[in-house]
Amino acid sequence: MSAFYASHGSGAPAPIITVILIMLAGYIAAAVQTSRRYKPWPLRRYLYWIIGVLCASSAVVGPVAVQAHSDFTAHMAGHLLLGMLSPLFLTLAAPITLLLRSLTIRAARKLTRALNSRPLRVISHPVTASLLNAGGLWILYTTDLYMVMQHQPLLHLLVHLHIWLAGCLFTMTIIYMDPVPHRYGFLYRAGILVAAFAAHVALSKYIYAHPPAGVPDGQAAAGGMLMYYGGDFVEIALVSIFCYQWYKRSLASEGAR
Amino acid sequence: MAANRNVGSGFLFGLGLVAFVDETVFHQLLHWHHFYDKSTTAAGLVSDGFFHAFSWFATIGGLFMLAGLRRRQAWLPRRWLGGLWLGGGLFQLYDGTIQHKLMRLHQIRYVDAVIVYDWVWYAIAAAMVVAGIILIRKTGAKQA
Numbered sequence: 001m002s003a004f005y006a007s008h009g010s011g012a013p014a015p016i017i018t019v020i021l022i023m024l025a026g027y028i029a030a031a032v033q034t035s036r037r038y039k040p041w042p043l044r045r046y047l048y049w050i051i052g053v054l055c056a057s058s059a060v061v062g063p064v065a066v067q068a069h070s071d072f073t074a075h076m077a078g079h080l081l082l083g084m085l086s087p088l089f090l091t092l093a094a095p096i097t098l099l100l101r102s103l104t105i106r107a108a109r110k111l112t113r114a115l116n117s118r119p120l121r122v123i124s125h126p127v128t129a130s131l132l133n134a135g136g137l138w139i140l141y142t143t144d145l146y147m148v149m150q151h152q153p154l155l156h157l158l159v160h161l162h163i164w165l166a167g168c169l170f171t172m173t174i175i176y177m178d179p180v181p182h183r184y185g186f187l188y189r190a191g192i193l194v195a196a197f198a199a200h201v202a203l204s205k206y207i208y209a210h211p212p213a214g215v216p217d218g219q220a221a222a223g224g225m226l227m228y229y230g231g232d233f234v235e236i237a238l239v240s241i242f243c244y245q246w247y248k249r250s251l252a253s254e255g256a257r
Numbered sequence: 258m259a260a261n262r263n264v265g266s267g268f269l270f271g272l273g274l275v276a277f278v279d280e281t282v283f284h285q286l287l288h289w290h291h292f293y294d295k296s297t298t299a300a301g302l303v304s305d306g307f308f309h310a311f312s313w314f315a316t317i318g319g320l321f322m323l324a325g326l327r328r329r330q331a332w333l334p335r336r337w338l339g340g341l342w343l344g345g346g347l348f349q350l351y352d353g354t355i356q357h358k359l360m361r362l363h364q365i366r367y368v369d370a371v372i373v374y375d376w377v378w379y380a381i382a383a384a385m386v387v388a389g390i391i392l393i394r395k396t397g398a399k400q401a
Contacts, residue, residue, distance in 0.1 A: 190318070194310045202306030209293050225292065232313065239314050243321040250325060 267340025273316025339392030346385030
């Protein structure tokens with residue numbers, strides 16, 4: 001892990017680059033391969049996946065990541081890319097559908113059973129997902145965790161992994177692109193989406209007024225405002241997709257009547 | 258059903274529209290409102306966050322509802338407009354009284370005679386609510 005930290009200045013750490021390449025190659029290979037057997041995998045989904053992986057990557061390697069070590073505003077830009085924009089694109093790429101398609105029938109059944117298992121149902125409940133997502137951020141910015149993380153490479157990595165995975169989980173429980181263990185109604189999910197969005201807005205203003213430990217006032221104000229307006233941008237996209245799904249669903253159910 | 262939906266869609270869009278005008282005109286263009294006021298209460302922070310999130314949801318959701326109404330050829334523009342004035346007016350009233358005064362989120366403008374601004378704010382809000390109610394009642398009677 002010290003190698004991970006030391007390499008930050010000069011270039012990208014090798015293990016992270018490897019993970020990024022595997023994510024890109026694995027998705028593309030599975031999509032191309034299954035397109036021979038089933039309906040061709042839509043081209044836009046390849047694009048969503050590549051953009052999603054690149055958004056997440058830009059928060060952990062490259063200029064934004066380097067800058068984030070000394071500049072809170074850059075850290076916040078990274079948070080928006082890693083925790084919000086990347087999850088949105090990755091969700092739109094429907095990775096679980098692709099995974100189910102690329103497995104043998106027996107393996108796919110096993111995966112479906114695993115997705116339906118009790119622990120996964122609890123974790124993929126919209127309320128749990130929102131708490132993991134928004135709650136994690138409140139802990140990060142209102143305790144000393146943010147400061148401690150800057151000096152502990154392993155903790156730094158784990159926090160970023162959590163931001164990314166919780167963001168993905170949250171997005172997948174709000175807009176349904178993939179098969180999910182248990183579906184919740186639109187109104188229920190709308191309430192959770194608004195509450196999670198509100199927690200994000202309130203936290204960004206809280207940061208503006210109460211800088212996290214070790215962050216100068218000016219950087220906290222700029223970072224808080226970036227979180228507020230940048231968050232709006234992604235949330236508007238998320239709400240639009242959510243409402244579009246609701247609109248299509250209500251038209252379809254009317255046609256069936 | 259469709260008659261209520263017209264009011265509902267207009268109401269949501271009106272709420273979102275007023276919140277949007279507040280954000281662009283008073284926060285961004287005039288810089289009268291503060292992003293955060295030192296005297297903001299914790300409840301104010303939560304209320305502001307909730308209304309900010311809800312107003313975006315209402316704007317987008319209200320427009321998708323309108324799209325559905327138009328597709329079913331059930332859009333009643335005047336009744337919808339009544340919903341818009343009512344939703345916008347009620348939100349402005351809430352923002353001006355509870356959020357600005359009780360929760361001390363921020364003031365309309367940081368001047369001595371802020372009371373003048375407050376009453377103009379309330380008067381516009383009340384006018385919107387009254388206009389909304391009149392339109393909704395009128396279009397309701399025509400339907401029945």
